[in-house]
Amino acid sequence: MPTKEYFARHPPFPSDVPVVQLECLSFTKIFARDAAECERLFQACQDIGFFLLNLRGTEEGETMLKHAETAFTLTEQIHELDQDELKRYAFKPPADLFGYKSVGDMKLEDGSPDRMAFYNLSQDDILGNSPCRPAPAIVETHRPDFRDFFHHARLILSRLLSCLDAPLGLQDGTLISFSPLEKASGTSLRLLKALPSASSSDRRTDLVGHTDLGSITMLFNVVGGLQILPPSAPDVPQDSDWRFVRPMPDCALINLGDAMVRWSGGVVRSNMHRVATAPGAQREVERLSVAYLLRPALETSMQRLRGETTVTEDEEEEFISAKDWERMRAAQIVKGENKPASIGGKKVSMMVARGEVLAS
Numbered sequence: 589m590p591t592k593e594y595f596a597r598h599p600p601f602p603s604d605v606p607v608v609q610l611e612c613l614s615f616t617k618i619f620a621r622d623a624a625e626c627e628r629l630f631q632a633c634q635d636i637g638f639f640l641l642n643l644r645g646t647e648e649g650e651t652m653l654k655h656a657e658t659a660f661t662l663t664e665q666i667h668e669l670d671q672d673e674l675k676r677y678a679f680k681p682p683a684d685l686f687g688y689k690s691v692g693d694m695k696l697e698d699g700s701p702d703r704m705a706f707y708n709l710s711q712d713d714i715l716g717n718s719p720c721r722p723a724p725a726i727v728e729t730h731r732p733d734f735r736d737f738f739h740h741a742r743l744i745l746s747r748l749l750s751c752l753d754a755p756l757g758l759q760d761g762t763l764i765s766f767s768p769l770e771k772a773s774g775t776s777l778r779l780l781k782a783l784p785s786a787s788s789s790d791r792r793t794d795l796v797g798h799t800d801l802g803s804i805t806m807l808f809n810v811v812g813g814l815q816i817l818p819p820s821a822p823d824v825p826q827d828s829d830w831r832f833v834r835p836m837p838d839c840a841l842i843n844l845g846d847a848m849v850r851w852s853g854g855v856v857r858s859n860m861h862r863v864a865t866a867p868g869a870q871r872e873v874e875r876l877s878v879a880y881l882l883r884p885a886l887e888t889s890m891q892r893l894r895g896e897t898t899v900t901e902d903e904e905e906e907f908i909s910a911k912d913w914e915r916m917r918a919a920q921i922v923k924g925e926n927k928p929a930s931i932g933g934k935k936v937s938m939m940v941a942r943g944e945v946l947a948s
């Protein structure tokens with residue numbers, strides 16, 4: 589549960605670890621279409637592709653926090669189930685990324701097994717776009733809760749994406765229109781658990797560095813561990829280049845994925861991130877997180893959008909569908925190959941039809 593009370597039940601995030609400073613935006617202002625807040629959002633998307641979003645203050649934001657709380661409770665209950673039962677619903681990458689991933693199913697950069705488990709719920713399954721997948725009883729009985737989560741999370745992210753349409757020279761509503769609720773996609777709700785570490789010398793990566801594959805992600809976490817590779821990090825980063833993100837009560841963490849980089853011709857950024865052992869005393873507790881990963885409909889093109897925008901560099905790129913992109917990237921990530929295909933944040937001159945230079 590991302591509220592202050594829930595934070596208070598966990599050891600505190602230490603004050604002496606290097607953290608990345610992220611913008612904290614107000615959903616209330618974005619909901620009211622505040623121009624300055626939308627501008628800050630676009631800037632954060634170009635600079636690092638990550639920002640915090642405070643959800644207090646509107647009925648829509650408060651409802652999202654309630655859904656996140658419910659999702660946390662269900663995450664806890666799902667991961668308490670017997671491993672043998674969970675393994676009956678095992679994910680089958682790269683073709684099928686839904687279902688249960690046990691600790692060790694994925695590789696880290698050095699080939700060693702990862703230390704995270706997750707249950708990945710498919711939006712299509714929950715909304716009835718595809719036949720129901722077999723699932724544990726706890727998922728079956730909470731299908732209505734998950735359905736509400738998917739609907740509401742998309743509503744929140746649609747408001748954020750609509751701040752990006754205009755600066756990218758697109759008609760209002762373009763970016764969210766690539767993820768219609770009724771079309772098959774890789775959109776999912778991922779319920780994650782990282783194991784506690786056994787001793788203070790037992791500190792390592794839990795989930796390999798990656799960029800998210802879809803359009804935009806909304807993450808809720810309470811215990812630290814998520815790390816970002818700052819854009820200034822060298823091409824071959826050292827462990828010490830990674831920076832923790834401090835989890836904040838009442839906030840979601842938002843990050844852009846590869847689709848946004850491709851559509852924008854590299855103007856916005858899909859930043860590398862990973863999960864490492866939580867800092868300080870937080871390493872002793874189990875770390876739960878809830879990630880809603882919005883992806884485009886399977887047949888959507890990942891090519892740059894022309895819209896009203898002209899980007900000065902104009903190299904031809906081949907057509908690739910969201911489905912093929914996700915399959916290719918997922919296969920790499922599972923093997924621990926974390927070199928991103930396109931990360932964005934390009935300093936290109938971008939002219940919109942009105943003749944205004946927005947970024948250079």
Ligand SMILES: O=C(O)CCC(=O)C(=O)O
Pocket residue numbers: 778780800807809813814861862863877878879
């Ligand atoms: O658990 C987290 O904090 C991050 C998870 C993540 O990056 C992902 O599922 O793509």
Ligand SMILES: [Fe+2]
Pocket residue numbers: 798799800861
């Ligand atoms: Fe991620």
